[in-house]
Amino acid sequence: PLKENFNSPQQLGEWVLQDLTGIIEQIYPAGSQPTPLQRVIREQEAFAESRTRVYVGGERYFKQIEEHLAQKHVPLALTGEPGIGKSALLANWGLQYRRTHQDVKVLMHFIGTNTASGDWAAILRRIIGELQDHFGLEGEIPEDVNALREAFPGWLYRAGCKGKVVLILDALNQLEDKQGAQELTWLPAEFPQNVWVILSTTTGKALDAVKERGYSILTLEPLALQEREEFVRKFLAQYSKQLNVQQLKRIVGNEKISNPLALRILLDELRQFGSYTRLDEIIQTFLDAESIIEMLELVFERCENDFETERPGLVKDLLCSIWGARQGLSEAELLDLLGKNGEPLAQGIWSPLHLALSESLLEHNGFIHFSHDYFRQAVEKHYLSTQSERESVHRRLADYFQSMEGYPGRKVVELPWQYQQAKDWAELYRLLTDADYFQAQWSLDRYELYAFWVVLEANTDFHREKAYDGFLEKLNDPVHLLLNSKFTLLLGEISVFFRNTGRTEDSMRFLKEQEKVCRDLGKKEELSVCLENQALILREWGILEEAM
Numbered sequence: 001p002l003k004e005n006f007n008s009p010q011q012l013g014e015w016v017l018q019d020l021t022g023i024i025e026q027i028y029p030a031g032s033q034p035t036p037l038q039r040v041i042r043e044q045e046a047f048a049e050s051r052t053r054v055y056v057g058g059e060r061y062f063k064q065i066e067e068h069l070a071q072k073h074v075p076l077a078l079t080g081e082p083g084i085g086k087s088a089l090l091a092n093w094g095l096q097y098r099r100t101h102q103d104v105k106v107l108m109h110f111i112g113t114n115t116a117s118g119d120w121a122a123i124l125r126r127i128i129g130e131l132q133d134h135f136g137l138e139g140e141i142p143e144d145v146n147a148l149r150e151a152f153p154g155w156l157y158r159a160g161c162k163g164k165v166v167l168i169l170d171a172l173n174q175l176e177d178k179q180g181a182q183e184l185t186w187l188p189a190e191f192p193q194n195v196w197v198i199l200s201t202t203t204g205k206a207l208d209a210v211k212e213r214g215y216s217i218l219t220l221e222p223l224a225l226q227e228r229e230e231f232v233r234k235f236l237a238q239y240s241k242q243l244n245v246q247q248l249k250r251i252v253g254n255e256k257i258s259n260p261l262a263l264r265i266l267l268d269e270l271r272q273f274g275s276y277t278r279l280d281e282i283i284q285t286f287l288d289a290e291s292i293i294e295m296l297e298l299v300f301e302r303c304e305n306d307f308e309t310e311r312p313g314l315v316k317d318l319l320c321s322i323w324g325a326r327q328g329l330s331e332a333e334l335l336d337l338l339g340k341n342g343e344p345l346a347q348g349i350w351s352p353l354h355l356a357l358s359e360s361l362l363e364h365n366g367f368i369h370f371s372h373d374y375f376r377q378a379v380e381k382h383y384l385s386t387q388s389e390r391e392s393v394h395r396r397l398a399d400y401f402q403s404m405e406g407y408p409g410r411k412v413v414e415l416p417w418q419y420q421q422a423k424d425w426a427e428l429y430r431l432l433t434d435a436d437y438f439q440a441q442w443s444l445d446r447y448e449l450y451a452f453w454v455v456l457e458a459n460t461d462f463h464r465e466k467a468y469d470g471f472l473e474k475l476n477d478p479v480h481l482l483l484n485s486k487f488t489l490l491l492g493e494i495s496v497f498f499r500n501t502g503r504t505e506d507s508m509r510f511l512k513e514q515e516k517v518c519r520d521l522g523k524k525e526e527l528s529v530c531l532e533n534q535a536l537i538l539r540e541w542g543i544l545e546e547a548m
Contacts, residue, residue, distance in 0.1 A: 036445045037129045039365065043327075046364030047113045050371070051091035054234050057227040057260065058089040061218065065093055065198065068216060069166070075197035077210040080220035083261030083292055083374060086200040089220065090170050097166065104164040105134050111171040112373045113362075118174050120181040121145045125447060127167065128155045135162040143450055143500045145179065153188040160194035167197045172206035174373055184209040222258030231263060239271045247283060254287050261372060265295045268359040269302070296378035299360070307353040311345065314338065314353065316383050323379045324393040326417045328367030333410075337400055394422035407440035416441075416452050425460045428452065433467050435490055442493050450501060465506055468494050472513055488517050488526050495533060504537050511537070 034042070061078075068076045078086050087110055098106040107130055111118045125148065128141050137158050142148040159165050175181040182205035191197055199215070201207050210217065223231065229252050236242055243251070257263045266286045273282055289295045303315045321337050322329060329337070331354075335344035354361075362371040370376055384390045398418035404411045416437075419428040431437050432452060441449055453464050471490065491514035498507035511534045518527035538547035 037126060037133075040126050041130065043113060043365050044108060044110055044117075047110050047362065048091040048095055048108055050362055050364070051088040052095065054231065054238070054264075055088055055092050056231040056234060057223045058085055058092060058220075061089055061220065062093050062096070064218060066097075068218075069196050072216060073191070073193070073196070075191065075199055075210075075213075075215045077207070077215045077217050078198070078200040078220060079202065079207055079210075079217060081222075081259065082202055083259045083372070084220045084222065085260045086220060087170050088260070090168050090198065090200060094166075094168050101164075104166055105131070105159075106166045106168070107131070108168040109170065111169070112174040113369060118176045118181075119451075120175055120179070120186045121148055121451070122447070123169070124148055124152050124186060128152065131155060131159040131165070135159050137162070143447060144502070149186050152186070153192075156188065156195050157192040160192040163194065165195045167195065168199075169197070170200045171373070172199055172201040173204045175206070177205070182206045182209070184213070189213070222255070223260060223263070224258075225252055228252035228257060228263060231260065232267060235264065235267045236271060241271045243270070247279065250283060251287075256287065256289075259292070261374065262292050262295060264359065265292065265299065269299060272356060292374050293378045293381055296360075296375060297382050300378070300382055303353065303356060307349075307356065311338070311349050314345075314349070318353065319375075319379045320383055320393045321397065322361070322368060322370060323376055323384070324390075324397050324418070324421070325367075326414050328369040330366050330410075331368065333400075334368065337397075391422045394418045395424065398422060398424065398427070407437055409444060412437070412440045412444050416448070420452065420455055423459070425456060425462065428456055429460070429462045429467070432456065433470065435471060435487075439486065439490055439493065442497075446497070449497060453501075464498075464501070465503065468510075472510075488514055488521070488523055491517065492526065492530060492533070495530075499533070499537065504540060508534065508537050 065076065078089065080086060090108065091110070094106055094108045097104070107127060109117070109123055109126065111123075117123075125141055128151075131137060132139070132141070132155075135158075137155070139155075142151050156165070172182065172184070180186070184206060187197075199206075199210065201210065229248065232243065232248060232252060251257055251263075251266065257266065266283070269282065269286065270279065273279060286295055286298060289298060300315060300319065308314050317338055318334065321334060331350075332344075335347075335350060338345040338350070360371055360375055362369045370379075380390070384393065395418075398415060401411045401415040401418060416428055416431055419425075419431060432449070438449070456462050457464070471487075471494065474487070491510050495507045495510040495514065498504070498510065511530055514530045515527065515534070518524075518530055535547045538544075
């Protein structure tokens with residue numbers, strides 16, 4: 001049909017381009033950019049979908065979960081050894097339940113999808129923001145973490161009054177271990193009616209907290225023999241591969257392979273192995289491995305042998321770059337980072353390795369991540385055993401993002417976090433006090449500014465009170481004020497930044513300066529907002545006549 005309708009490859013190409021443009025405009029209307037909340041939602045949904053491709057053995061738990069929702073209101077916690085399939089079960093059950101219960105808001109958050117997904121405060125803001133949009137709830141999401149923790153039960157109550165909510169939180173054991181996160185101090189002691197919670201965790205602080213709170217616990221068991229056979233056949237069928245009867249029995253009969261992740265790693269190696277005569281040898285090598293991490297190290301070593309002829313160190317550099325990124329890396333970014341002498345890595349070198357690691361990597365929203373936290377652990381053990389090696393990776397990524405011109409979104413997201421992970425506090429301070437960065441971060445996600453300052457002040461003698469006084473010195477330069485039309489907005493944003501962190505005197509200081517500039521430049525709309533903000537602070541101080 002295409003041949004009949006198009007006279008040339010150029011006409012066909014133009015049609016394809018027009019069709020893709022239409023699709024993109026539906027997803028991103030003209031002039032719009034996805035908000036931080038939309039980006040997180042899409043990332044989480046993509047992760048859930050990625051867990052549905054080959055799924056065996058978890059269906060037996062679906063009925064137990066639904067019976068729990070029907071009979072009990074306490075949260076249900078799934079537990080079991082790492083790699084047993086907790087994330088896959090929650091993803092498959094959650095997506096199915098959403099399809100069959102369209103009147104229920106099913107909100108899934110998978111911790112460990114990237115290194116930014118384990119911040120409890122960011123998780124609460126994501127949950128509140130999504131409930132706010134779905135149910136039309138009004139109100140400001142608190143910026144202070146203590147206020148956020150206190151406000152969260154109220155938001156859940158208001159959502160429960162509007163409709164039913166199922167909240168799925170996967171891998172609590174991977175939360176950043178700070179501010180009582182793994183002790184679950186950020187979760188309410190009780191949940192309101194119409195709000196059901198399903199969690200998952202391995203052993204550790206989170207599971208101890210689950211037991212102490214009296215949550216119901218469902219322990220996932222390893223795959224049964226028949227389930228292992230079904231998994232092997234389904235997985236290899238994707239690649240038109242199969243094992244002989246003896247090989248199949250040898251694999252599924254080994255108890256180590258009852259862990260779905262271990263089985264997937266072995267099968268992914270077998271489907272790529274070119275020498276049929278050595279297949280039994282490879283099977284035995286992986287069955288002899290003491291842990292999943294050791295199996296992954298075997299994968300790394302095989303990739304080093306296969307793909308480093310033209311580019312020595314390629315596998316290490318690739319895996320360490322993905323390990324060090326906050327929100328994954330795009331293919332273009334990886335090619336830049338892996339290239340030499342200012343030239344990106346050639347596609348002919350990159351593509352075979354990318355295909356070989358396709359089961360280990362997860363790609364969504366255009367960014368490449370590891371498909372399981374075990375891969376991060378294996379990279380640390382195999383390549384990054386010391387703190388200095390890990391910090392070196394973050395410095396290299398910081399240098400890469402710093403080289404970008406201006407402050408595009410990727411630079412704003414990655415650069416301060418890379419400085420923080422590298423413990424390069426002087427550079428982090430320099431960045432936080434850069435006017436262009438401040439405004440870019442404020443527009444993208446102001447919560448990040450507060451978070452970075454908390455870490456910086458906890459580790460150094462830098463303090464935010466005097467950090468922005470350098471901006472006030474520019475008020476004496478009339479040329480600067482005339483050329484920089486955004487400067488008055490910057491003063492207002494800094495005043496809000498101080499006010500929201502309880503530093504109202506510093507906030508008022510910047511508001512007074514903003515007022516002077518607005519009057520001098522005749523910026524009446526900004527002056528109006530400035531005076532209103534002054535009035536709010538005066539009211540807080542109890543100076544009511546001046547506030548009026």
